Amino acid sequence: MESNYVVNIKNLNQYFGKKTLRSQILFDINLTINSGEITIMTGPSGSGKTTLLTLIGGLRSVQEGSLKFLNRELRGATNEQLVRVRRHIGYIFQAHNLLDFLTARQNVQMSLELHKDISKWEAHRQAEAMLHAVKLENKVNYYPSDLSGGQKQRVAIARALVSHPKLVLADEPTAALDSKSGRDVVSLMQQLAKEQNCAILIVTHDNRILDVADRIICMEDGRLNKEVA
Numbered sequence: 001m002e003s004n005y006v007v008n009i010k011n012l013n014q015y016f017g018k019k020t021l022r023s024q025i026l027f028d029i030n031l032t033i034n035s036g037e038i039t040i041m042t043g044p045s046g047s048g049k050t051t052l053l054t055l056i057g058g059l060r061s062v063q064e065g066s067l068k069f070l071n072r073e074l075r076g077a078t079n080e081q082l083v084r085v086r087r088h089i090g091y092i093f094q095a096h097n098l099l100d101f102l103t104a105r106q107n108v109q110m111s112l113e114l115h116k117d118i119s120k121w122e123a124h125r126q127a128e129a130m131l132h133a134v135k136l137e138n139k140v141n142y143y144p145s146d147l148s149g150g151q152k153q154r155v156a157i158a159r160a161l162v163s164h165p166k167l168v169l170a171d172e173p174t175a176a177l178d179s180k181s182g183r184d185v186v187s188l189m190q191q192l193a194k195e196q197n198c199a200i201l202i203v204t205h206d207n208r209i210l211d212v213a214d215r216i217i218c219m220e221d222g223r224l225n226k227e228v229a
């Protein structure tokens, strides 16, 4: 169903290096990601997962083929266009990347303030509501150094989802967490994704979370294999 897609990739090839050192990293990638869907991407280290994730996230330029985000072609996009695309995407990384000198609420609020049409008061209110949704209502004014690993990752989820992005990209979101916190974090992502009807792409080696996926895809040697399950 083309009309429902958030990401549509066709015959994408990507290379690193120049001239004689140029080597191909991604080979003929074809992938569609629809709203409301959780896709998990697995695959061995060095197979190209992060490279694909950063291309989809508008964090690097597409070299060959087509990558459409909400009907906009990212190949050949200017930096300014890529910045605009990034406003529709939430990012969650292994090392939560929270700013240590900001409280949980300020970290979440900062992501909303990129959207100029929202007042400070409204951003404050929405940031608090989102922290409530990730069950951190009693940690709103805590600094990251006073939160556990799982709590920090929940702040990162709140920050990624507060602006109601169309797509959330998560690179190893549970890698630093124990089994229970890892589960809580992905269940929360799943619940919020369904509520907001956004698409989620998770790169993970963590077999314990595979069951939250609507589909699982596997990258091997720069090629995307057909669905695993």
Ligand SMILES: Nc1ncnc2c1ncn2[C@@H]1O[C@H](COP(=O)(O)OP(=O)(O)OP(=O)(O)O)[C@@H](O)[C@H]1O
Residues within 6 Å of the ligand: 016, 017, 025, 043, 044, 045, 046, 047, 048, 049, 050, 051, 052
């Ligand atoms: N900036 C770069 N310059 C040159 N080669 C790179 C660069 N970034 C990644 N590569 C190479 O591209 C290939 C794919 O790397 P990538 O980080 O996408 O793999 P990955 O599947 O995400 O691995 P991991 O699971 O270990 O994070 C690897 O062979 C890597 O060495």
